[in-house]
Amino acid sequence: MIQDSHIWTEKYRPKNFKEVKGQEKIVEKVEAFVKNKNMPNLLFAGPAGIGKTTLALVAAKALFGESWKQNFLELNASDDRGIDVVRHTIKDFARTKAMGDVPFKIIYLDECDSLTKEAQQALRRTMEAFTNTTRFILSCNFSSKIIDPIQSRCAVFRFKPLEEKETEKVIDSIAKQESLILEGKAKKTLCELSEGDVRRVINILQSCAATTKKISEDLLYEMSAIARPKEVKEVLHLAVKGDFLKAREKLLDIMLHHGLSGLDIVKQIQKEIWDLDISDEAKIKLTDKCGEIEFRMVEGSDEFIQLEALLANFVKC
Numbered sequence: 001m002i003q004d005s006h007i008w009t010e011k012y013r014p015k016n017f018k019e020v021k022g023q024e025k026i027v028e029k030v031e032a033f034v035k036n037k038n039m040p041n042l043l044f045a046g047p048a049g050i051g052k053t054t055l056a057l058v059a060a061k062a063l064f065g066e067s068w069k070q071n072f073l074e075l076n077a078s079d080d081r082g083i084d085v086v087r088h089t090i091k092d093f094a095r096t097k098a099m100g101d102v103p104f105k106i107i108y109l110d111e112c113d114s115l116t117k118e119a120q121q122a123l124r125r126t127m128e129a130f131t132n133t134t135r136f137i138l139s140c141n142f143s144s145k146i147i148d149p150i151q152s153r154c155a156v157f158r159f160k161p162l163e164e165k166e167t168e169k170v171i172d173s174i175a176k177q178e179s180l181i182l183e184g185k186a187k188k189t190l191c192e193l194s195e196g197d198v199r200r201v202i203n204i205l206q207s208c209a210a211t212t213k214k215i216s217e218d219l220l221y222e223m224s225a226i227a228r229p230k231e232v233k234e235v236l237h238l239a240v241k242g243d244f245l246k247a248r249e250k251l252l253d254i255m256l257h258h259g260l261s262g263l264d265i266v267k268q269i270q271k272e273i274w275d276l277d278i279s280d281e282a283k284i285k286l287t288d289k290c291g292e293i294e295f296r297m298v299e300g301s302d303e304f305i306q307l308e309a310l311l312a313n314f315v316k317c
Protein backbone atom coordinates (compact mmCIF):
# COMPACT_ATOMS: atom_id res chain seq x y z
CA MET A 1 0.00 0.00 0.00
CA ILE A 2 2.85 2.35 0.76
CA GLN A 3 4.09 3.98 -2.41
CA ASP A 4 6.95 6.38 -2.76
CA SER A 5 4.57 9.25 -3.22
CA HIS A 6 3.18 8.44 0.21
CA ILE A 7 3.57 11.17 2.75
CA TRP A 8 6.32 10.27 5.13
CA THR A 9 4.48 11.28 8.28
CA GLU A 10 2.17 8.32 7.59
CA LYS A 11 4.89 6.05 6.25
CA TYR A 12 6.98 6.57 9.39
CA ARG A 13 4.19 6.81 11.93
CA PRO A 14 5.14 4.49 14.82
CA LYS A 15 3.25 1.19 14.70
CA ASN A 16 3.92 0.03 18.25
CA PHE A 17 4.74 1.47 21.65
CA LYS A 18 8.47 0.98 21.21
CA GLU A 19 8.60 3.13 18.13
CA VAL A 20 7.09 6.15 19.86
CA LYS A 21 9.98 8.45 20.78
CA GLY A 22 10.02 10.51 23.97
CA GLN A 23 6.86 10.76 26.13
CA GLU A 24 8.23 7.75 28.08
CA LYS A 25 6.04 8.03 31.17
CA ILE A 26 2.89 8.45 29.12
CA VAL A 27 3.72 5.54 26.84
CA GLU A 28 4.41 3.34 29.88
CA LYS A 29 1.01 4.11 31.45
CA VAL A 30 -0.97 3.70 28.25
CA GLU A 31 0.81 0.43 27.58
CA ALA A 32 -0.24 -0.77 31.03
CA PHE A 33 -3.88 0.16 30.34
CA VAL A 34 -3.73 -1.85 27.15
CA LYS A 35 -2.15 -4.84 28.84
CA ASN A 36 -4.90 -4.92 31.43
CA LYS A 37 -7.58 -4.27 28.80
CA ASN A 38 -8.84 -1.63 31.16
CA MET A 39 -8.60 2.07 30.51
CA PRO A 40 -10.14 5.26 31.88
CA ASN A 41 -11.08 8.13 29.58
CA LEU A 42 -7.90 9.96 28.60
CA LEU A 43 -7.06 13.57 27.85
CA PHE A 44 -3.96 14.11 25.72
CA ALA A 45 -2.71 17.69 25.89
CA GLY A 46 0.24 19.29 24.12
CA PRO A 47 1.47 21.07 21.01
CA ALA A 48 1.22 19.76 17.43
CA GLY A 49 3.12 16.86 15.93
CA ILE A 50 4.47 15.14 19.02
CA GLY A 51 2.58 11.87 19.13
CA LYS A 52 -0.93 12.34 20.52
CA THR A 53 -2.83 10.83 17.60
CA THR A 54 -0.01 8.35 17.07
CA LEU A 55 -0.19 6.98 20.60
CA ALA A 56 -3.98 6.63 20.41
CA LEU A 57 -3.62 4.63 17.18
CA VAL A 58 -0.88 2.46 18.65
CA ALA A 59 -3.08 1.73 21.66
CA ALA A 60 -6.04 0.82 19.44
CA LYS A 61 -3.95 -1.51 17.31
CA ALA A 62 -2.49 -3.18 20.38
CA LEU A 63 -5.93 -3.64 21.94
CA PHE A 64 -7.95 -4.74 18.95
CA GLY A 65 -5.37 -6.20 16.58
CA GLU A 66 -6.73 -6.81 13.08
CA SER A 67 -10.15 -5.45 13.92
CA TRP A 68 -8.92 -2.11 15.26
CA LYS A 69 -10.68 -0.17 12.52
CA GLN A 70 -14.09 -1.41 13.61
CA ASN A 71 -13.38 -0.49 17.21
CA PHE A 72 -11.67 2.86 16.85
CA LEU A 73 -13.35 6.04 15.68
CA GLU A 74 -11.37 9.19 15.01
CA LEU A 75 -13.31 12.44 14.91
CA ASN A 76 -12.49 16.10 14.88
CA ALA A 77 -14.39 18.05 17.50
CA SER A 78 -14.19 21.19 15.39
CA ASP A 79 -15.98 19.47 12.48
CA ASP A 80 -17.39 22.21 10.24
CA ARG A 81 -20.75 20.48 10.22
CA GLY A 82 -21.07 21.11 13.95
CA ILE A 83 -20.93 19.26 17.20
CA ASP A 84 -24.36 17.71 16.59
CA VAL A 85 -22.98 15.72 13.66
CA VAL A 86 -20.11 14.65 15.91
CA ARG A 87 -22.57 13.54 18.59
CA HIS A 88 -24.65 11.58 16.08
CA THR A 89 -21.59 9.80 14.75
CA ILE A 90 -20.53 8.97 18.30
CA LYS A 91 -23.98 7.59 19.11
CA ASP A 92 -24.02 5.38 16.04
CA PHE A 93 -20.58 4.06 16.79
CA ALA A 94 -21.11 3.54 20.51
CA ARG A 95 -24.47 1.80 20.13
CA THR A 96 -22.89 -1.58 19.47
CA LYS A 97 -20.49 -3.40 21.74
CA ALA A 98 -16.85 -3.93 20.93
CA MET A 99 -15.92 -7.17 19.21
CA GLY A 100 -13.46 -9.54 20.79
CA ASP A 101 -12.33 -9.64 24.42
CA VAL A 102 -11.93 -5.92 25.02
CA PRO A 103 -14.99 -4.56 26.82
CA PHE A 104 -14.98 -1.14 25.15
CA LYS A 105 -14.46 0.72 21.88
CA ILE A 106 -12.33 3.84 21.59
CA ILE A 107 -13.35 7.24 20.29
CA TYR A 108 -10.50 9.65 19.59
CA LEU A 109 -11.74 13.21 19.55
CA ASP A 110 -9.24 15.71 18.21
CA GLU A 111 -9.11 19.48 18.82
CA CYS A 112 -11.39 19.45 21.84
CA ASP A 113 -10.14 22.87 22.89
CA SER A 114 -11.93 24.35 19.90
CA LEU A 115 -15.30 23.45 21.46
CA THR A 116 -17.35 26.09 23.25
CA LYS A 117 -18.13 25.55 26.93
CA GLU A 118 -21.70 24.53 26.01
CA ALA A 119 -20.48 22.01 23.46
CA GLN A 120 -18.09 20.64 26.08
CA GLN A 121 -21.00 20.20 28.50
CA ALA A 122 -22.84 18.26 25.83
CA LEU A 123 -19.74 16.19 25.19
CA ARG A 124 -19.47 15.42 28.86
CA ARG A 125 -23.05 14.10 28.89
CA THR A 126 -22.32 12.00 25.83
CA MET A 127 -19.24 10.58 27.54
CA GLU A 128 -21.35 9.60 30.52
CA ALA A 129 -24.11 8.08 28.43
CA PHE A 130 -21.71 5.66 26.76
CA THR A 131 -19.41 4.80 29.60
CA ASN A 132 -20.42 1.12 29.40
CA THR A 133 -19.33 0.62 25.84
CA THR A 134 -16.82 3.33 25.07
CA ARG A 135 -13.64 5.03 26.21
CA PHE A 136 -12.83 8.50 25.01
CA ILE A 137 -9.39 9.81 24.21
CA LEU A 138 -9.70 13.56 23.94
CA SER A 139 -6.93 15.58 22.41
CA CYS A 140 -6.18 19.27 22.75
CA ASN A 141 -3.34 21.76 22.61
CA PHE A 142 -4.24 23.52 25.85
CA SER A 143 -5.83 21.60 28.70
CA SER A 144 -6.73 24.92 30.34
CA LYS A 145 -9.43 25.31 27.69
CA ILE A 146 -11.14 22.08 28.74
CA ILE A 147 -13.88 22.43 31.37
CA ASP A 148 -13.21 20.94 34.79
CA PRO A 149 -16.01 18.35 34.69
CA ILE A 150 -14.37 16.78 31.62
CA GLN A 151 -10.86 16.99 33.05
CA SER A 152 -11.96 15.31 36.24
CA ARG A 153 -13.42 12.42 34.23
CA CYS A 154 -10.16 11.81 32.41
CA ALA A 155 -6.62 10.79 33.19
CA VAL A 156 -4.72 13.82 31.90
CA PHE A 157 -1.44 13.30 30.02
CA ARG A 158 0.76 16.23 29.04
CA PHE A 159 2.83 15.55 25.93
CA LYS A 160 6.06 17.49 25.50
CA PRO A 161 7.99 18.60 22.42
CA LEU A 162 10.68 16.01 21.77
CA GLU A 163 14.14 16.59 23.15
CA GLU A 164 16.96 16.95 20.69
CA LYS A 165 18.35 13.47 21.21
CA GLU A 166 14.92 11.92 20.61
CA THR A 167 14.40 14.04 17.49
CA GLU A 168 17.81 12.90 16.28
CA LYS A 169 16.70 9.28 16.54
CA VAL A 170 13.76 10.00 14.23
CA ILE A 171 16.05 11.79 11.76
CA ASP A 172 18.66 9.00 11.84
CA SER A 173 16.10 6.30 11.24
CA ILE A 174 14.46 8.03 8.27
CA ALA A 175 17.83 9.07 6.82
CA LYS A 176 18.92 5.44 6.91
CA GLN A 177 15.78 4.09 5.27
CA GLU A 178 15.71 6.78 2.58
CA SER A 179 19.51 6.86 2.08
CA LEU A 180 19.74 10.54 2.95
CA ILE A 181 22.96 12.25 3.95
CA LEU A 182 22.75 15.18 6.31
CA GLU A 183 25.79 17.31 5.64
CA GLY A 184 27.73 19.33 8.19
CA LYS A 185 25.52 20.63 10.95
CA ALA A 186 22.31 19.82 9.09
CA LYS A 187 21.04 17.38 11.71
CA LYS A 188 21.43 19.87 14.53
CA THR A 189 19.88 22.62 12.42
CA LEU A 190 16.87 20.44 11.66
CA CYS A 191 16.39 19.73 15.36
CA GLU A 192 16.50 23.44 16.11
CA LEU A 193 14.17 24.41 13.29
CA SER A 194 11.55 21.89 14.30
CA GLU A 195 11.50 22.75 18.00
CA GLY A 196 10.56 19.20 18.96
CA ASP A 197 7.66 18.92 16.48
CA VAL A 198 8.24 15.55 14.79
CA ARG A 199 5.68 16.15 12.05
CA ARG A 200 7.65 19.22 11.06
CA VAL A 201 10.92 17.28 11.09
CA ILE A 202 9.52 14.63 8.78
CA ASN A 203 7.82 17.09 6.42
CA ILE A 204 10.98 19.14 6.02
CA LEU A 205 13.00 15.98 5.35
CA GLN A 206 10.55 14.83 2.73
CA SER A 207 10.51 18.16 0.91
CA CYS A 208 14.31 18.26 0.89
CA ALA A 209 14.53 14.68 -0.34
CA ALA A 210 12.33 15.54 -3.31
CA THR A 211 15.26 17.54 -4.70
CA THR A 212 18.34 15.74 -3.41
CA LYS A 213 19.55 13.00 -1.08
CA LYS A 214 22.32 15.25 0.22
CA ILE A 215 20.76 17.63 2.65
CA SER A 216 22.61 20.81 3.52
CA GLU A 217 21.82 23.49 6.08
CA ASP A 218 20.96 25.88 3.27
CA LEU A 219 18.39 23.52 1.82
CA LEU A 220 16.83 23.03 5.26
CA TYR A 221 16.35 26.75 5.71
CA GLU A 222 14.91 27.03 2.23
CA MET A 223 12.45 24.18 2.76
CA SER A 224 11.42 25.04 6.26
CA ALA A 225 10.22 28.52 5.33
CA ILE A 226 12.42 29.98 8.01
CA ALA A 227 14.91 32.72 7.34
CA ARG A 228 18.41 32.14 8.59
CA PRO A 229 18.92 33.89 11.91
CA LYS A 230 21.72 35.82 10.17
CA GLU A 231 19.30 37.43 7.72
CA VAL A 232 16.86 38.53 10.39
CA LYS A 233 19.75 39.84 12.46
CA GLU A 234 20.87 41.95 9.53
CA VAL A 235 17.44 43.57 9.24
CA LEU A 236 17.43 44.39 12.93
CA HIS A 237 20.98 45.78 12.84
CA LEU A 238 20.03 48.07 9.96
CA ALA A 239 16.97 49.27 11.86
CA VAL A 240 18.85 49.84 15.11
CA LYS A 241 21.48 51.78 13.16
CA GLY A 242 18.65 54.02 11.97
CA ASP A 243 18.52 52.89 8.35
CA PHE A 244 14.80 52.25 8.24
CA LEU A 245 14.47 52.11 4.46
CA LYS A 246 17.21 49.52 3.96
CA ALA A 247 15.87 47.44 6.84
CA ARG A 248 12.41 47.50 5.32
CA GLU A 249 13.70 46.56 1.89
CA LYS A 250 15.75 43.67 3.26
CA LEU A 251 12.79 42.44 5.30
CA LEU A 252 10.48 42.38 2.30
CA ASP A 253 13.18 40.55 0.39
CA ILE A 254 13.47 37.83 3.06
CA MET A 255 9.72 37.39 3.25
CA LEU A 256 9.31 36.99 -0.49
CA HIS A 257 12.39 34.85 -0.91
CA HIS A 258 11.39 32.35 1.77
CA GLY A 259 7.64 32.68 1.37
CA LEU A 260 7.28 33.62 5.03
CA SER A 261 4.21 34.95 6.75
CA GLY A 262 4.31 38.01 8.97
CA LEU A 263 3.80 35.76 11.98
CA ASP A 264 6.84 33.65 11.06
CA ILE A 265 8.92 36.81 10.90
CA VAL A 266 7.71 38.25 14.21
CA LYS A 267 8.59 34.98 15.95
CA GLN A 268 12.10 35.14 14.56
CA ILE A 269 12.57 38.80 15.32
CA GLN A 270 11.52 38.15 18.87
CA LYS A 271 14.20 35.45 19.22
CA GLU A 272 16.92 37.79 17.97
CA ILE A 273 16.16 40.75 20.24
CA TRP A 274 18.27 39.50 23.13
CA ASP A 275 21.41 39.32 21.02
CA LEU A 276 21.17 42.93 19.92
CA ASP A 277 23.58 45.52 21.21
CA ILE A 278 20.97 47.72 22.92
CA SER A 279 19.99 48.40 26.52
CA ASP A 280 18.05 45.79 28.49
CA GLU A 281 15.29 48.29 28.88
CA ALA A 282 15.00 48.64 25.11
CA LYS A 283 15.02 44.85 24.75
CA ILE A 284 12.11 44.55 27.12
CA LYS A 285 10.14 47.23 25.32
CA LEU A 286 10.74 45.57 21.95
CA THR A 287 9.80 42.13 23.27
CA ASP A 288 6.57 43.63 24.53
CA LYS A 289 6.00 45.24 21.14
CA CYS A 290 6.48 41.90 19.38
CA GLY A 291 3.72 40.44 21.50
CA GLU A 292 1.42 43.29 20.58
CA ILE A 293 2.20 43.05 16.86
CA GLU A 294 1.70 39.31 16.88
CA PHE A 295 -1.70 39.76 18.48
CA ARG A 296 -2.72 42.31 15.87
CA MET A 297 -1.69 39.96 13.07
CA VAL A 298 -3.63 37.09 14.55
CA GLU A 299 -6.62 39.41 14.71
CA GLY A 300 -6.23 39.95 10.99
CA SER A 301 -4.55 43.30 10.46
CA ASP A 302 -2.26 43.91 7.47
CA GLU A 303 0.97 41.99 8.06
CA PHE A 304 3.38 44.23 6.26
CA ILE A 305 2.04 47.39 7.87
CA GLN A 306 2.43 45.74 11.25
CA LEU A 307 5.98 44.64 10.50
CA GLU A 308 6.89 48.15 9.39
CA ALA A 309 5.48 49.51 12.63
CA LEU A 310 7.58 46.98 14.51
CA LEU A 311 10.71 47.97 12.63
CA ALA A 312 10.02 51.63 13.39
CA ASN A 313 10.28 50.72 17.07
CA PHE A 314 13.75 49.30 16.52
CA VAL A 315 14.82 52.55 14.85
CA LYS A 316 13.54 54.54 17.81
CA CYS A 317 15.33 52.51 20.48
Ligand SMILES: Nc1ncnc2c1ncn2[C@@H]1O[C@H](COP(=O)(O)OP(=O)(O)OP(=O)(O)O)[C@@H](O)[C@H]1O
Binding pocket: 008, 009, 010, 012, 013, 014, 019, 020, 021, 022, 023, 046, 047, 048, 049, 050, 051, 052, 053, 054, 055, 110, 170, 198, 199, 202
Ligand atom coordinates in the same frame (compact mmCIF):
# COMPACT_ATOMS: atom_id res chain seq x y z
N1 LIG B 1 6.73 10.76 19.69
C1 LIG B 1 6.88 10.46 18.38
N2 LIG B 1 7.74 9.46 18.00
C2 LIG B 1 7.89 9.17 16.70
N3 LIG B 1 7.24 9.79 15.69
C3 LIG B 1 6.38 10.76 16.01
C4 LIG B 1 6.16 11.15 17.37
N4 LIG B 1 5.27 12.13 17.40
C5 LIG B 1 4.94 12.39 16.13
N5 LIG B 1 5.59 11.56 15.28
C6 LIG B 1 5.50 11.62 13.81
O1 LIG B 1 4.81 12.81 13.46
C7 LIG B 1 3.57 12.53 12.83
C8 LIG B 1 2.49 13.39 13.48
O2 LIG B 1 2.26 12.98 14.80
P1 LIG B 1 0.83 12.93 15.49
O3 LIG B 1 -0.23 12.78 14.45
O4 LIG B 1 0.86 11.91 16.55
O5 LIG B 1 0.78 14.39 16.10
P2 LIG B 1 -0.24 14.99 17.18
O6 LIG B 1 0.49 15.10 18.48
O7 LIG B 1 -1.50 14.23 17.15
O8 LIG B 1 -0.43 16.46 16.59
P3 LIG B 1 -1.76 17.36 16.38
O9 LIG B 1 -1.96 18.08 17.68
O10 LIG B 1 -1.36 18.31 15.29
O11 LIG B 1 -2.87 16.45 16.00
C9 LIG B 1 3.34 11.05 13.00
O12 LIG B 1 2.79 10.50 11.84
C10 LIG B 1 4.71 10.47 13.22
O13 LIG B 1 5.26 10.14 11.98
Ligand SMILES: [Mg+2]
Binding pocket: 052, 053, 054, 110, 139
Ligand atom coordinates in the same frame (compact mmCIF):
# COMPACT_ATOMS: atom_id res chain seq x y z
MG1 LIG C 1 -3.31 14.64 16.14
